[in-house]
Amino acid sequence: MYVTVFEPSTFVNRPALGIYPPADWVGRLQAALLSTERRDDTPVTPEEMSSSKEGQPLGCPNLAVLSFNNSFYDRTVGCLGITHSKYIHKLDFPVPDWPVARFPALKYPLEDHVRENQEEERRCLTMVEELIDAWNRKGMPVAAVAVEPIQGEGGDNMASRDFFQGLRDITPLWRWRGIGLLVDEVQNGCGATGLFWAHEHFRFSDTPYVVTFSKKMLTGGFFSKESFVPKDAFRVFNSWVGDPSKAALLEAVVKVIKGDNLLDRVKVTDQHLLNGLKQMQGKYPGLISNARGLGTHCAIDFKDAASRDKTIAKLRERGVHMGACGAATLRLRPALILENKHVDIFMESFDRVLANMNS
Template identity: 25%
Template sequence: MTVSTPPTVSTASAASTVSAASAAADAILRRQRARESSARTYARSFPVVPARAYGMTVEGCDGRRYLDCLSGAGTLALGHNHPVVTEAVRRTLESGAPLHALDLATPQKDEFTDALFATLPPAFADRARIHFCGPAGTDAVEAALKLMQTATGRQGLLAFTGAYHGMTAGALAVSGGVAVKRPVPGLAADVTRLPYPYSYRCPFGVGGERGAELSAAYAERLLDDPKGGVVPPAAMILEPVQGEGGAVPAPDGWLRAMRRITAERGIPLIVDEVQTGVGRTGAFWAVEHSGVVPDAMVMSKAIGGSLPLAVVVYREDYDVWAPGAHTGTFRGNTLAMAAGAATLRYVAREGLVGRAAEVGARMAARLDALRGALPAIGDVRGRGLMIGVELVDPEGPPDSCGARPPAPGTADRVRAACLERGLIVELGGRYDATVRLLPPLVITDEEAEAVLDRLADAIAAVTCGRDGGGGGVRAGAARRDTGRPA
């Protein structure tokens, strides 16, 4: 009997295929540079053309695979193309449901609202109303600010250093970044900026619990000072963990102080959970760590199950809007509501909140343990699977809290070295010197170890002159990142 053997692919043929795929990807990137706005951001840092993605793995057009620790800036709670999400989308498409419904009631919206309210702190959910916004978090921030200004009849706002709330006018005004606001005169005229507790680079130069205490005392005394220059404001807005600000968590005691200070003075408290929500920090909503019940919560990113969706949920006492007071065409994203409801229920059912707390603590501990061997690691912080590694100049002079000067150039090179090793990470924080890790909540132990191995190797290569790295892991090659198909 003749045994047939499978045809072999020559090395030259395989190399030719890879070369053609790389050329096609390069051509797409060239067209993007030629046609898209100069304001594009992630595309500048990651010259990757994703073709397929599953879980935590992204495969480019050229066949290289990467572990994705950006997760759509925290949008992908379940990673890419999770079966729960794709099934919800498929089921909705096959049902014939309207994909666009403005703000009409639909079964999908009703189901999403039920699923969302089931995750909220009962003391908040029992007296809450929801408003569906345009499909980006920045519009939900705008809605929350406008709502409180309408309800209180006041205009001014309290916001914090290091904050990021979005890029539309009101959201940008309460954000901390100076560079993007500089060209817009008068943008933040009605915003009073308060110091956010940032232990490593404490605004008061003391750090730790004392820094948080001073931050709270400063806010309280400023508001009560008849010569302090602050007219009674319409609201205070804050992030329980600053994301773009460098994964800086607010101490629970400080959050409770902000709630007391605002409640005693009749100032509505808005908590921005756009990036911290849906289990990211090891609680379903980050504000739950402190036990604080806000007057409004802004939500987006992960609530849509990877599709665009944004809402503001607030105490019914503030529901004073006239019809059409905050509107928008794309508030009725049926697919996002179906995917979001499925995601919210899966996260709760599968215990992914506790999983985020456990894996995040383990990853942070290992990174912190590297500080002795890699002195460029100045600080490791965060909460759950929202981790920041601030890189510094280890030879630079320390400040009063012992922090060395930030090293944005080092961080930029580390990000590039991570990409060479098949790992996607982004930067944030002051001077973009903090490497941020936002893996999906479904990250496996093996993937977590691979992320840490690659990041540590990238930092060592950049700061200790080690060689190594190379292209992302080729599809089909032996790898530690995942055992699942991409």
């Protein structure tokens, strides 16, 4: 039993945190977000002040953010500039002309395609460097590389630690390029992979410069290295910049995750879940393939979107709610309290639906 006492005012009032934060706001952040164990000033010239209001250099420099095919970040204009998963997100919107690299398309099972996958990841890293050089030459230097630990909306696409460390090696601030690595944990964060943050699996030689989060974290935001923190007020800002009630709820969630050792539970159920998916693809080879996952953040591909969508509908009729992503991928996003017995219940329903699909 975990009891957290909240002041009623936390939920009744939503202050404009950027201007009038409550007295306990810093303490709330430390108890919730910061407890997950993650974290040459030059004067602005008059020319920069004036030109920035017009959206022109010097104030607004010609810089680019490099991203990957099949990525998804959201629907605001800046985020659409690095979103490349579905046309419907971007149709009819103007977006920045920024470089797009290939995200590795791995072959499964991984143990049978080690050499091919290593070559694929090297090709993708080479493309990243070539694009950075190309955009430098065209006068629009790459300021950051944005990447998802697992491409959720784009099809639950995964890559190895070597690939992500390769990105980290390309983007250190102490090299001449001065490029920041931005890791999007909106879908991957909060424990589903067996670690609180998915990028922890990559054991980076140095942490990313910015990490974004939302969804299961109950509030949206980011944390960053000190060097990325703006020195001036209102640089990263809106009237609300957060919600004390959501931070209070997140504090309770984090306490339960830690107190009930839910991340350890994920490390038990993940293999049972992935093994079950592999057994199903062995039983229905013409219908499903490419079972994969990190923790219980798992997925499997169907032969086509119609088969995937019909399977989802039939599973819902049996009380199992599933999701779709990518071209023909079924994605699994179970709660952290998932146990092996729940996996067995799902696999029984999954097996029956697939059998009818295959008949």
